[in-house]
Amino acid sequence: MSTIPATTAVPTPVVLPLPKAILWLGGTVLLALALYYFIGIDQGATSVFGDNMYIHEFVHDARHFLGFPCH
Template sequence: MTTSEARRSVAPAIDFTATKAALWLSLTAFFALLVLYFVGVDQGATSVFGDNMYIHEFVHDARHLLGFPCH
């Protein structure tokens, strides 16, 4: 026989203190700016990380997809 009671799952509350929230926000912003640099700014020949085209060629199609010029 079955019962009509549904199982209840209680999700634990997320306790974000101001310090923890600021840390997550700053890490997320840093990562987003790093990705934006590699996709939108890095030109290969004028790269901050050396005179190579590896990063530029790796994100080349993403640049065009997002509307960044590179030629």
């Protein structure tokens, strides 16, 4: 009985040049901070949109699920 050697695929890493990596990291940080603000902080005196509570009401359940107090 002969055995057939198994071929293994070797993964190749994705290499990004440093300027492109910095842009991706900066964009990710900005997106994360925006999400954190809108889900966790946007209400009352800290609201960017004034007295409108539309964003607060839209993410209300997510605030409770993630443990942010809102009332």
